[in-house]
Amino acid sequence: MELPLLNMSAFRHGKEMESIQFSHRLLQSFTDHGFVKLINHGLPKETVKAYMKAAEHFFKLPTETKMKIANKKGPWPQRGFSWAGAGQTSKLMNENLVGESWDELKDARPNRWPSEDDLPGKQFRTLMEKCYDVFQATCIQLMEAMELGLKLPKGALVERCKPASSELRLNHYPETDLQILAKGKTKRTWPHTDFGIITLLFQDQVGGLGLQDRRNPQTFVPVLPGPVDGPTEMVVNISNTFQRCTNDVVRAGVHQVSVPVALKEKKTGFCPERYSGVFFFKAYRTTSVGPLTHFISDKSPAVYEEINALQYQQKMTGVLY
Numbered sequence: 001m002e003l004p005l006l007n008m009s010a011f012r013h014g015k016e017m018e019s020i021q022f023s024h025r026l027l028q029s030f031t032d033h034g035f036v037k038l039i040n041h042g043l044p045k046e047t048v049k050a051y052m053k054a055a056e057h058f059f060k061l062p063t064e065t066k067m068k069i070a071n072k073k074g075p076w077p078q079r080g081f082s083w084a085g086a087g088q089t090s091k092l093m094n095e096n097l098v099g100e101s102w103d104e105l106k107d108a109r110p111n112r113w114p115s116e117d118d119l120p121g122k123q124f125r126t127l128m129e130k131c132y133d134v135f136q137a138t139c140i141q142l143m144e145a146m147e148l149g150l151k152l153p154k155g156a157l158v159e160r161c162k163p164a165s166s167e168l169r170l171n172h173y174p175e176t177d178l179q180i181l182a183k184g185k186t187k188r189t190w191p192h193t194d195f196g197i198i199t200l201l202f203q204d205q206v207g208g209l210g211l212q213d214r215r216n217p218q219t220f221v222p223v224l225p226g227p228v229d230g231p232t233e234m235v236v237n238i239s240n241t242f243q244r245c246t247n248d249v250v251r252a253g254v255h256q257v258s259v260p261v262a263l264k265e266k267k268t269g270f271c272p273e274r275y276s277g278v279f280f281f282k283a284y285r286t287t288s289v290g291p292l293t294h295f296i297s298d299k300s301p302a303v304y305e306e307i308n309a310l311q312y313q314q315k316m317t318g319v320l321y
């Protein structure tokens with residue numbers, strides 16, 4: 001199985017036929033795999049580079065400094081720094097191997113920013129806010145493409161995601177003994193699906209991201225980092241809310257982070273630290289995340305109850321906490 005790599009400029013700048021063609025290819029990849037890789041997605045290379053670099057700067061701060069903005073335990077969503085083992089899926093993971101994460105959300109609870117004394121200059125916050133806005137805009141375009149691909153009325157998906165309620169996250173997976181990972185009892189991230197509508201994902205050159213092969217669920221297909229000097233590759237996955245809205249027509253992609261393919265045969269040594277940046281594109285709190293009427297018929301009755309995004313989130317948190 002190979003994950004399609006699509007060129008989004010066909011949708012962004014192409015003629016109508018090209019947009020339609022892109023939308024069909026996008027839908028096909030999402031339907032087949034719950035995943036796609038995109039180039040020419042409109043996100044400037046420098047912005048993505050700076051975003052990943054910011055992750056390094058932040059996570060290299062001393063633990064005490066990061067702990068000043070620790071996420072307060074409680075119901076999801078997170079705010080601020082979460083240490084190894086404290087993430088949403090931590091109950092399933094080895095405490096010591098989970099990455100640190102730092103979350104930025106633009107709704108109810110205030111964000112927790114590193115102070116300027118700790119991470120000098122205003123750049124960090126400004127950059128994160130800029131990234132948030134460009135990632136959000138890209139997700140809206142992807143929703144437009146999906147409306148086209150799924151033959152939905154204009155706005156059917158886009159309107160569920162306004163105003164912006166997405167979540168920006170930086171992940172750091174510390175260097176880990178390969179022998180520990182090889183035992184298979186621990187992973188950097190256990191197989192899971194994300195909560196939101198879709199997720200944008202940027203990874204460094206280390207590798208280790210794997211996507212479940214639907215025809216062969218025991219197998220995780222490596223989603224390799226793109227070439228360093230090539231265009232910036234963006235990985236996109238379908239998340240639970242999208243699956244709900246389409247009444248299981250387009251299902252969420254199960255993924256994990258484990259040993260990079262290049263290191264699979266190595267018995268000793270260390271798996272290098274890894275950074276990734278993710279953007280969880282989510283529906284607005286009070287909008288419905290029930291199945292769209294388009295996907296409901298006598299033959300395919302609604303699989304999911306009619307609830308709003310916040311209720312869904314709370315329901316899911318109840319499961320995980």
Ligand SMILES: O=C(O)CCC(=O)C(=O)O
Pocket residue numbers: 169171189194201203209255256257275276277278
């Ligand atoms: O680090 C990665 O590549 C994946 C992270 C992930 O799946 C998540 O944060 O939900």
Ligand SMILES: [Fe+2]
Pocket residue numbers: 192193194255
């Ligand atoms: Fe994920």
